[in-house]
Amino acid sequence: MTNEQTTEPTPRARWPFHAIRAIDYTVIFVRDMAAMRRFYEDVLALSLLRELSPNWIEYGIGPNTLALARPSRTAADAPMPAGSASLQLAFKVSAAQVDQCADELVRQGVALLSPPTNQSFGHRTLFFRDPDGNLLEVYAEI
Known part of the structure; x- marks a missing residue:
C-alpha cells in the first residue's frame, strides 16, 4: 500500500461535530449592559432565567438561552464599533x-x-x- 491509501480522511459519518443537534446558548457580547438589559427585558419581555453576575445575564427563549455578556475571560475582544x-x-x-x-x-x-x-x-x-x-x-x- 502507498501512503496515499493509508491516510484517508476521517469519514464524515464519524465526525465528532455530528453530535451537535441544537444551539443551546447564544451569547451577545454587549457594549452597554444596562441599555441591553432594559431592551431585552422591558421591550422584548424575555423571561429572565438567571443573572450570574453584572456581566452575564441569561434569558429563556423556548428551549434555548440567550445570554448578554461583557467580553471577559474567554473573549476579551474589543467591542464592535458603534454602527456595526x-x-x-x-x-x-x-x-x-x-x-x-x-x-x-x-x-x-x-x-x-x-x-x-x-x-x-x-x-x-x-x-x-x-x-x-x-x-x-x-x-x-x-
Missing part, C-alpha cells in the same frame, strides 16, 4: 403577531428598519435593532 452589527437574531411568531410586535416596538420608541413586509420567499418580516446595533428580525411563515 455583530449578529442577527430571528424570532419566529405567527403572521398576525409580526404586526403586533411592530406596533409594540413603535409604541416603545424603537425605530423600525423595515416595517412588516411580505417577502417573495414566503415570510412576513420585521427588522429593527437592539441598543448595541445588532439586527433583530421578527418573522412568520406565510
Whole structure:
C-alpha cells in the first residue's frame, strides 16, 4: 500500500461535530449592559432565567438561552464599533403577531428598519435593532 491509501480522511459519518443537534446558548457580547438589559427585558419581555453576575445575564427563549455578556475571560475582544452589527437574531411568531410586535416596538420608541413586509420567499418580516446595533428580525411563515 502507498501512503496515499493509508491516510484517508476521517469519514464524515464519524465526525465528532455530528453530535451537535441544537444551539443551546447564544451569547451577545454587549457594549452597554444596562441599555441591553432594559431592551431585552422591558421591550422584548424575555423571561429572565438567571443573572450570574453584572456581566452575564441569561434569558429563556423556548428551549434555548440567550445570554448578554461583557467580553471577559474567554473573549476579551474589543467591542464592535458603534454602527456595526455583530449578529442577527430571528424570532419566529405567527403572521398576525409580526404586526403586533411592530406596533409594540413603535409604541416603545424603537425605530423600525423595515416595517412588516411580505417577502417573495414566503415570510412576513420585521427588522429593527437592539441598543448595541445588532439586527433583530421578527418573522412568520406565510
